[in-house]
Amino acid sequence: MSSPVITGIGVIAPTGVGVDEHWQAVLAGKLGIARISRFDAAGYPVQLAGEVTGVSVKELLPRRLVPQIDRWTQLAVLAGEYALADAKLNPAELPEYEMAVVTSSSSGGTEFGQNEMTRLYRNGPSHVGAYQSIAWFYAATTGQLSIKHGMRGPCGVLACEQAGGLDALGQVRRLLRREARLVISGGTDASLCPYGVVAQLPIGYLSTSDDPEQAYLPFDADAAGYVPGEGGAIFTVETAESARERGAPNYGAILGYAAGFDPPPGSERPPVLRRTIERAIADAGLLPSDVDVVFADAMGVPDKDLAESQAISAVFGPGAVPVTAPKTLTGRLYGGGAPLDVATALLALRDGIIPHTAGPTELAPGIDIDLVLGQPRPAPLRTALVLARGYGGFTSALVLGAGDRTA
Amino acid sequence: MANFELDDLVRLLASCAGVEEEFDLNNDVLDTEFVDLGYDSLALLEVAGQVSREYGVPMPDNAPEYMLTPRAAIDFINELFAATTAKAV
Amino acid sequence: MTRRAVVTGIGVVAPGGVGREAFWDLLTAGRTATRRITLFDPTEFRSQIAAEADFDAVASGLTPQQIRRMDRAGQFAVVSTREAVLDSGLDFGAIAPEQVAVSIGSAVGCTMGLEQEYAVLSDGGKKWVIDHEYGVPQLYGYMVPSTLAVEVAWEVGAEGPVALISTGCTSGLDAIAHGSALIEEGSAEVVLAGATDAPLSPITAACFDAIKATSPNNDDAEHASRPFDRARDGFVLGEGSAVLVLEEREAARRRGAHIYAEVAGCASRSNAFHMTGLKPDGREMAEAIRVALDRAQLDPTGVGYINAHGSGTRQNDRHETEAFKRSLGDHARRIPVSSIKSMIGHSLGAIGSIEVAACALALDRQVVPPTANLRTPDPECDLDYVPITAREHAMDAVLSVGSGFGGFQTAAVLTRSR
Numbered sequence: 001m002s003s004p005v006i007t008g009i010g011v012i013a014p015t016g017v018g019v020d021e022h023w024q025a026v027l028a029g030k031l032g033i034a035r036i037s038r039f040d041a042a043g044y045p046v047q048l049a050g051e052v053t054g055v056s057v058k059e060l061l062p063r064r065l066v067p068q069i070d071r072w073t074q075l076a077v078l079a080g081e082y083a084l085a086d087a088k089l090n091p092a093e094l095p096e097y098e099m100a101v102v103t104s105s106s107s108g109g110t111e112f113g114q115n116e117m118t119r120l121y122r123n124g125p126s127h128v129g130a131y132q133s134i135a136w137f138y139a140a141t142t143g144q145l146s147i148k149h150g151m152r153g154p155c156g157v158l159a160c161e162q163a164g165g166l167d168a169l170g171q172v173r174r175l176l177r178r179e180a181r182l183v184i185s186g187g188t189d190a191s192l193c194p195y196g197v198v199a200q201l202p203i204g205y206l207s208t209s210d211d212p213e214q215a216y217l218p219f220d221a222d223a224a225g226y227v228p229g230e231g232g233a234i235f236t237v238e239t240a241e242s243a244r245e246r247g248a249p250n251y252g253a254i255l256g257y258a259a260g261f262d263p264p265p266g267s268e269r270p271p272v273l274r275r276t277i278e279r280a281i282a283d284a285g286l287l288p289s290d291v292d293v294v295f296a297d298a299m300g301v302p303d304k305d306l307a308e309s310q311a312i313s314a315v316f317g318p319g320a321v322p323v324t325a326p327k328t329l330t331g332r333l334y335g336g337g338a339p340l341d342v343a344t345a346l347l348a349l350r351d352g353i354i355p356h357t358a359g360p361t362e363l364a365p366g367i368d369i370d371l372v373l374g375q376p377r378p379a380p381l382r383t384a385l386v387l388a389r390g391y392g393g394f395t396s397a398l399v400l401g402a403g404d405r406t407a
Numbered sequence: 408m409a410n411f412e413l414d415d416l417v418r419l420l421a422s423c424a425g426v427e428e429e430f431d432l433n434n435d436v437l438d439t440e441f442v443d444l445g446y447d448s449l450a451l452l453e454v455a456g457q458v459s460r461e462y463g464v465p466m467p468d469n470a471p472e473y474m475l476t477p478r479a480a481i482d483f484i485n486e487l488f489a490a491t492t493a494k495a496v
Numbered sequence: 497m498t499r500r501a502v503v504t505g506i507g508v509v510a511p512g513g514v515g516r517e518a519f520w521d522l523l524t525a526g527r528t529a530t531r532r533i534t535l536f537d538p539t540e541f542r543s544q545i546a547a548e549a550d551f552d553a554v555a556s557g558l559t560p561q562q563i564r565r566m567d568r569a570g571q572f573a574v575v576s577t578r579e580a581v582l583d584s585g586l587d588f589g590a591i592a593p594e595q596v597a598v599s600i601g602s603a604v605g606c607t608m609g610l611e612q613e614y615a616v617l618s619d620g621g622k623k624w625v626i627d628h629e630y631g632v633p634q635l636y637g638y639m640v641p642s643t644l645a646v647e648v649a650w651e652v653g654a655e656g657p658v659a660l661i662s663t664g665c666t667s668g669l670d671a672i673a674h675g676s677a678l679i680e681e682g683s684a685e686v687v688l689a690g691a692t693d694a695p696l697s698p699i700t701a702a703c704f705d706a707i708k709a710t711s712p713n714n715d716d717a718e719h720a721s722r723p724f725d726r727a728r729d730g731f732v733l734g735e736g737s738a739v740l741v742l743e744e745r746e747a748a749r750r751r752g753a754h755i756y757a758e759v760a761g762c763a764s765r766s767n768a769f770h771m772t773g774l775k776p777d778g779r780e781m782a783e784a785i786r787v788a789l790d791r792a793q794l795d796p797t798g799v800g801y802i803n804a805h806g807s808g809t810r811q812n813d814r815h816e817t818e819a820f821k822r823s824l825g826d827h828a829r830r831i832p833v834s835s836i837k838s839m840i841g842h843s844l845g846a847i848g849s850i851e852v853a854a855c856a857l858a859l860d861r862q863v864v865p866p867t868a869n870l871r872t873p874d875p876e877c878d879l880d881y882v883p884i885t886a887r888e889h890a891m892d893a894v895l896s897v898g899s900g901f902g903g904f905q906t907a908a909v910l911t912r913s914r
Contacts, residue, residue, distance in 0.1 A: 039625055063425035064445055067453075068771075097765060097783060105662065107639045108605075114624075117614050117699055121621025125540050127460060128702035129423075130453040133709070134771040134901055137604060138641060138662035143902025146766045152780055154764045155904060156670065159605075159660040161642045167659060174677065179787075191639075198617060198628045199639040259657040260594060264650040272655050275594065391636065392646030394658060449772065452707055468542075468708045 002240035004176040005250035005403060008087025009343050010079035012057075012188065013231035014050035014330040018082060022340075023347045026326045027376050029358040033212040033227050033331055038192045045201065047210040049192050050229030050331030065144070068131040070109025071190040071230075073141045075336075079234035080145050080184055087236040087248060089182070091149040100153030100180050101145045102171050103234075104164035104187030106334035109136035111193035145184055153180045161390030162297070163259070165232075165338025166398045170257040172237050181242040186339035188232030197228060203391075205301050213359065216328045218298035219305045219367045220360035226300040229327075232336020233343040250403035251346040255383070256284025262393030272395050273311035277385065280397035281315075284383075288316050291399070292379065293354050294369075295341045295386045298325030299332070302364060308387070309367040318368040322377065328359040338388035342398065345384040349402040353378050411462075411484040413437070416454075416477055423457050424450035437478040444477075451480075458484055464491045501676035501687070502748050502913055503756040503856045505584025505741030507576035509692075510850055511547035511734055511840045514556070516579060519840075519850075520857050523865035524886040528839045530732045531717045535696045543710035545717040546696050547734035547841025551575075565634045567606035568694035570647045572737035572846075577651045577688055584741040585753060586686065588652050597656035597684035598649045599675035600739075601667030601691030603845030603900070605641025608697045613638060648688050648739065656684045665805075665900025666764065667691050668738070668848025669908055673762035675742050685747060690739030691849035701733065707772065709809060721842075722869035723806035723835035724813050724877040731807040734841025738849040740856070745913065756856040757910040760893070761792030764906040772901050774811045778819030781897060781905040785823035788907040792893070796824040799831060799909075800891025801864050803855050804881075805899045806835020807842050812899060817877045819897070819905075832889060834882040838868035848898045848906070855894040855910050864889045 011018060014032025015025035025032065035041075036049045057074045058066050066074065084091070091099055113136040119127040134140060139157045146155050154175055158164045165187050172183040191197070200206050207225035209215035216227045243250055258279035260272035281288055294316075297308055312323060326344050327333070333340055348354055354377045363371060386398045417432045426432060427445050436444060441451060451471035459466045464487050474480035506516050512529025513519035522529060530547045538544035549572070553563045556575045563571065581588065588596065613635055617626035637643040645660040657678060661671045668691030675689025704710040711730040713720040721732040748755055765784040769775055789796060805816055820828040836854055843850065858864055863886055870883035893911045898904075 041625075043625070044628055063427050064450070065425070067423060067425050068449065096768070100766070106642075108641075110639070113610075113699075114614070116703070117611060118618065118621045118624060120699055120702055121615060121618065123460075125542075125698060125702040125705060126456070128699065128706050130449045130456060130706045132699070132703035133707055134449070136703075137664060137901070139603070139664040139667075139900075139902045139904070140771075142663070143766075143771050143904070146768045146903055147770065150768050152766050152768045152783075155663070155766045155902075156764075157662045159641050159662045160645070160658070161640050164642070167657075171674075174681070194624060194626045195614060195617070196639070198626055198631050199635045201628050201635075202631045202633045203636045259659075261598070261649050261655050261658040263593065263655060264653055267653065269593070269655075272594070390642060391640060392643055393649065394642065394646075447770065447773070449707065456706060468712070 001177060003253035003255050004173055004237050005240055005243050005253045006235050006346060007238050007243050007248045007250045008083040008089060008236035009251060010082030010086060010234045011343050012052055012075045012079045013340055014052055014229055017055045026329060026344055026355045031212055032329050039194055045208045046197060046206045048212055048215050048227050050227060051192060052231045068135055069140060069144060070112035070135050072109055072188055073144055075188040075190055075231060076141045076234055077144060079188060083234045083236050089236055094182060096150055096152040098153055098181045099151040100155050100175055101142045101151050101184045102156040102168050103142045104168040104335045105138040105141060105157055105159050106161050106189050107191050108138040109140060110191040110196040112136050114193050114195040160394040162334055162337045163388040163390035163394035163396040164335055166388045166396035167259055169254055169398055170259060173254050173257060176239050182236060182238050184234060185237055186232060186234040188336040189334040190230040192228060192230050216300050216331060217360045218300040218325050219363055219371050221362045221364045223300045223302050223305055223364060227331035229331025229333045232333055233339040249405040251405050252349050252403040253401045255401045256280045256399035258283055259396040262395060271307050273308060274314045276395045276397045277311060277315045280399050284399040291321055291383050291385045292381045293348060293384050294321055294323045295345045295384060296323050296325045297387045297389045298327060306366050309369045312369050319370040322354050322372050323369040324354055324372045325357045326355045328357055341386050345386050345400055349381050349384055350405055352381050411481055411488060413481060416481055419454050419457050423453040438476050440476055464488055499680050499682060500745040501679040501742045501759045502745045503740050504743050504748050504753040505580040506853050506856060507579030508738045508850060508853050509549055509551060509572040509576050510736040511549045514549055514551055522839060523836055523854060524863055526866045526868050526884055526886055528718050528868050530721050530841055536698055541701050542705040543712050544714040545711060545720045545732050547732055548696060549736055566647060567609035567638055569602060569606055569692045570644050572694060573600060573644050573692040573739060574647050574651055576690060576737040576739040577648050580739045580741045581652060586741060591686060593653050593655035595656060595685040596652055596654040597678050597687045598645050598654050598658040599661060599671045599687055599689040600645040600648055601661045601671030601845050601849060602641050602644050603662060603664050603667050603693050604695045604700060606638040607695050607700055609638035611697045611699050644692055652688060663904045664902045665844050666848055666898040666904040666906040667845030669898040669906040670764060672849060672852050672908060676759040676762060679742055679744050685744050687742040688739055689742050691846045692737035693844045693846040694735045695733060695844055696735050719869045721808050721838050723808040723838050723867055724874060724881045725870050726872040726874040728808045728810060730809055732841040734843040736843045736846050736850055738853040740853060755913040756860045758913045760911040761788045761909040763787035763791060764904060767903040767905060769903060774815040776814055776818055778815045778822055781816060781819035781899060782822035784905045784907040788909045792909040794893055794909060797827050798893050799824060799895045801831060801858060801889060801894045802833040803851050803894060803896040804833050804835045805897050806837050808837060814876050816897060817879060828879055832864045832882045832887060833879050834865055834867040836865050851896050852908060855896045859894055859910055859912055862888060862890055
């Protein structure tokens with residue numbers, strides 16, 4: 001059975017609204033990270049975030065939908081429309097049970113929930129609204145997308161923090177093999193409210209820099225954490241047969257996928273990234289030498305960066321494969337992070353250009369990967385590997401093959 | 408207690424549930440069913456809840472059943488207001 | 497030979513029955529565990545009833561750091577995992593860690609922890625820009641539900657695929673389905689599959705009050721959850737967890753494991769209609785049932801018992817009664833159908849796994865749990881719902897269904913191991 005293909009992409013990210021704007025910003029190294037504007041963060045140790053600006057999301061959605069969904073779902077619904085338009089897909093023309101939605105969510109409707117809890121604690125239980133029961137929970141985005149587009153197939157939600165975006169695509173592949181012909185997938189995140197930011201402070205991974213250009217430097221000697229961001233990407237993924245029948249070109253195919261989990265704290269066993277990469281490549285029926293570029297997880301936390309570099313070098317050989325992390329332009333997007341990386345990887349495959357990693361200048365000791373710095377690097381690209389790790393030990397890898405879409 | 412009017416209903420619908428561009432909530436649609444105006448049971452529960460909170464008049468659980476159209480909703484709410492005022496006297 | 501997933505271990509934390517046997521005991525006795533809420537002050541709430549688990553974290557064997565670190569839902573999951581592992585007799589030290597996977601469902605994640613911490617950080621809701629200095633180390637773990645799967649993975653040192661499935665009230669069923677898929681496709685040899693939710697917190701109670709979904713029958717808490725009854729008036733919020741050990745069937749047989757049941761076929765569909773509303777025709781649930789039976793290679797007449805979603809709302813019980821008739825035809829009238837939510841309430845995402853545990857036990861012991869509180873039949877719900885008293889019943893296959901906000905409809909077929 002042929003690999004499933006991605007026929008449409010919708011992006012809403014700090015780098016831009018829509019695939020083209022995002023890709024142009026990535027190639028230009030245009031930073032989408034700035035001072036948090038959503039609320040007054042002056043008293044917080046974290047000052048910066050990658051916010052989606054330049055679009056009033058609420059204005060672009062049906063007015064009656066907006067009050068009943070968190071911003072996280074608003075971004076996904078909009079990105080979903082872009083993806084469907086990009087794929088020239090009309091769901092009404094497809095069998096209802098063969099279409100589904102599987103999204104990745106990390107913390108659900110964070111801001112909506114903070115708002116409702118505020119009303120509860122300030123004014124009492126009767127002030128919690130009728131939409132709290134459908135807006136905050138982690139399945140809200142999948143539910144709303146399913147309703148909007150009449151998708152009655154096997155819908156799902158994976159919540160594996162930053163790794164979930166790849167796991168969602170792993171599930172999509174499973175569904176497309178067995179019972180579906182189209183799955184809307186990917187994910188978004190929007191936790192740039194006080195609770196969403198404060199919740200991350202105790203784990204000590206967030207950068208406390210107030211210089212957007214220096215705050216998120218994965219693999220760099222000065223790496224000191226990551227920056228939170230919002231946004232993500234939504235895809236239309238179809239069976240190769242379905243895309244062919246529609247005469248639809250595609251950005252690329254899901255060739256391989258693998259997921260694993262790190263051993264518990266205190267264990268002497270090694271992290272599983274290396275083995276997960278190997279399994280994903282084997283699952284694709286390929287060899288490491290077939291991989292032309294790696295989109296790294298790139299946490300920007302020194303010991304995590306070192307572990308990732310070691311895993312990549314163990315599989316490919318030191319410096320043997322170009323590695324990049326365009327996420328320095330957006331920050332880390334949790335449920336939307338891996339999907340955005342997949343979108344960027346597909347665009348790289350389409351245009352034969354490896355986007356650079358803006359920010360890092362000097363690799364930390366022990367980091368021996370070929371991190372693409374300074375400017376984009378044109379290269380013949382057939383296969384890309386995308387990596388994602390989620391809080392607690394989630395580790396996922398996805399192998400993408402170039403498609404036939406030229407624009 | 409002042410009368411609850413169409414303007415109040417429109418205001419509440421807009422803030423609680425959003426107002427769709429193509430429908431002008433005016434006197435022409437007083438007898439159009441909410442479901443045809445695109446307002447579902449959750450929207451009506453939300454409006455009922457907001458009436459309760461704003462005017463201090465408790466709304467019964469099954470309020471949406473009495474609020475099938477804008478006119479029915481306005482009449483129902485005014486009846487509740489009157490009953491509350493009567494009790495207070 | 498096709499790989500199949502079988503259930504070799506069961507661990508449960510449920511209201512009225514912490515521990516698998518206590519749980520089964522409650523079900524077969526037809527006792528209810530619904531009462532006036534004690535976990536917080538319910539005075540200002542419309543529905544003041546819940547099914548609470550009398551859970552002692554210390555007595556359950558959790559360490560002080562685990563108790564501090566984990567939300568109540570996480571504590572349930574770990575304790576259930578331990579019981580399931582013990583029950584299975586599997587020596588996890590002898591299995592390659594990469595062959596062990598985890599699939600945990602949860603609808604509302606670490607809600608209690610999230611809310612309790614928010615009350616502090618915002619100083620009772622006073623501050624929107626909350627005081628970050630009061631952030632505790634486990635706070636991010638509460639913010640992301642994935643931590644619940646992390647704790648289960650750490651418990652057994654799983655290095656295979658680990659997932660947190662969050663599809664609302666079908667999370668528990670979907671997690672079991674996902675776990676069995678991992679075994680069938682060869683991604684794992686052993687899966688800890690289950691679900692957990694501890695939603696008994698003001699924000700959750702308030703959000704269901706707002707949509708009038710929960711029973712306001714506060715003067716009769718013990719009998720408030722009455723699925724299929726003519727006087728039913730909403731569901732009763734519950735909490736709990738069930739984790740199952742799933743193994744590949746032939747390996748389980750080779751090691752002489754006690755096999756409760758085989759996960760023979762699962763399927764899910766969505767109604768794509770409304771986030772909370774259900775049409776009376778039940779067609780998408782019927783389709784999920786049809787596909788699950790097809791995967792189990794089972795004729796509808798092979799189903800011996802249906803464990804219903806049976807939440808006790810007016811619309812749900814009518815919806816799924818129609819779905820059963822649609823998918824099983826006349827056979828739906830000839831078999832027992834029951835809802836254990838009548839006894840242990842509705843624990844949202846967790847309940848699907850707890851119900852699968854009940855189904856596995858039912859198959860293993862050939863006894864069908866009753867629907868408690870069913871005193872007045874509803875003409876619209878006219879099947880045999882096993883009122884009040886448990887029943888010995890010969891059966892080879894059981895159907896478990898779930899339905900949830902967002903439109904999710906899931907069906908799972910369990911059979912005696914063939």
